[in-house]
Amino acid sequence: MWLWRCLQSGDHLICSQDVFGSTRVMLNNYITKFGVEVTYVPLTDLDAWQQAVQPNTKMLFCETPSNPMSEIADLEALSAISKQAGALFVVDNCFCTPILQKPLRWGADIVVHSATKYLDGQGRCLGGAVVGSNELMDKLVGFLRAAGPSMSPFNAWVFLKGLETLRIRMQAHSANAAELANWLNAHPKVGKVFYAGLEDHPGHQLAKKQQTDFGGVVSFTVEGGREQAWSVLDSTKVISLTANLGDTKTTIVHPATTTHGRLSDEDRQQAGITDNLIRVAVGLEDIIDIKNDLKRGLDLI
Template sequence: MNFETEAIRTQIDRTDFQEHSSPLYLTSSFVFEDAEDMRASFSEEKQRTIYSRFTNPNTSEFVDKICNMEGAEAGYAFATGMSAVFSTFAALLDGGDHIISARSVFGSTHTLFTKFLPKWNINTSYFKIGEVDKIESLITPKTKVIYAESPTNPGVDIVDLERLGKIARKHNLILIIDNCFATPYLQNPIKFGADLVIHSATKLIDGQGRVLGGVTVGKADLIREIYLFSRNTGPALSPFNAWVLSKSLETLAIRVDRHCENALKIAEFLETHPKVNWVKYPFLKSHPQYDIAKRQMKLGGNIIAFEIKGGVEFGKEFLNTIKLCSLSANLGDTRTIVTHPASTTHSKLSIDDRGEVGITDGMVRISVGLESTEDIITDLKQALQSIP
């Protein structure tokens, strides 16, 4: 079936009530017919729901949909995107293992790599987005994983997934891709050689800023290890959030189409504004990885990065003058959101560290929503005009 049909028609079996929409299963546990049924279920001779920390019909439906969309064999759903990231690495890596990661990653992922995983003697080497050729020089006998986001947060850079896939296969490494900004609708990393794909479902998959969630999908043998780790450590997605996210997937395609249409128009507007130094949006021809983006993405996504002339102070002034758009740390909402990373989300990084990932003092990230583009542009225009 096509993407939109899979998103709507993949669902758990109906109960005796023959409900049209999948019901909520707000239960912590499930009962058994007899002692033998219970024994066979816990020994996994019988595949069935036991306890909602392990599986739940609502989380199973959500995972099945993401697997179908991504072309994955199996998956597991988590309470948040970062619990998906941490649990995936914790399940697959041993003390002494080594990660090779793109330098441009989400701030909490960077903190995980630099502060927490080293406690277990798991270390990370970074490569810059434009230096994929240097990855092989970073590989050691202990290297186990190559990791990247594409598009990246917050600089909206594009990583060549096909090249990463070839390197991972050549050296028998696990390739893990964070596909949050693209969603399964715009990009399928498994087609390019990824073994696992991670999403923060909190973002575009939910799409309305309501719930938290995360999911990892990919090869069944790797997901098995992640499942065993997670059923014992407890980062499971709640049934209610899974139900919300599964319903959200039914409108993902139509929402993301509109997000992308709006974002391209706004990126084109910003590119012509005299108080903007540069604009980065994957489907703008001026984007440094435009050709790669066109090759591996269906559309350009909803995130734009641009630089205001005047640095940090003018960046703050821009945010102070915004009226319609929201000031928030979230993204992928129906509402347009603006963030100034240098003074907020990445303010604790040094100027050099921010420069490593393309975060300049005047950079602003926009998560373009579903409002009228005319209204969004009017708000951005008046905020830019307020800057001296």
């Protein structure tokens, strides 16, 4: 909704390739219908962002860490490019929440969240949050009042209860995810592990600078293809098979056929989402239970 308020026909938006599937579907299928042009660039390729800037560029949009590949954006550098272009810099901060990362401090103009994820943290309510300067938010409020995406008072209260435990939940999610990422990294049936907390992750140093911890989402590839990936998903008993993330319960998803299933093969390939990729949003259970749940499927490969 906020996109409709910030952009108009004739504007140009630059978006990172690796973003939540529905973000891409919304940009490709809907925003473009209103005469907004969209260019996708690799999140970490600053030259590509710079080169994509056009005289009518009005917005740069990214997620960091990205969903599902956990790439890390250089927020200060992207903010500089957007300022030079006279464009708004918008960051989806779902994976980190304000506890782990404060993009406004690194130069973002607007930060967006699906509150349905960590902000609630227990899969109870659907909601979202848009954060920015009073001046920008005043512009949005008028549009939102007219368009109507209002939260019910009860849901707002539930979200506020979620915020009370957000700090300790994010710390615990991060600790469990780091342990799982290291364990997966050493597993013979696992190919690559995507988690910025791992020292060999290309965005590790940047994440250390921008974030206070690495968050709860770990993606990894398994030996084989779609069939092998699904055998791991289907073998889980503790972990819930669902596209949601940010819950106290660990959730697992096959991005290529679910969260990013509506993308064209080419777009999926561009984003690095292969058929053997699995995304785990690590919850707050005992980490031994999560490892054992994944081990059962990995042992079948």
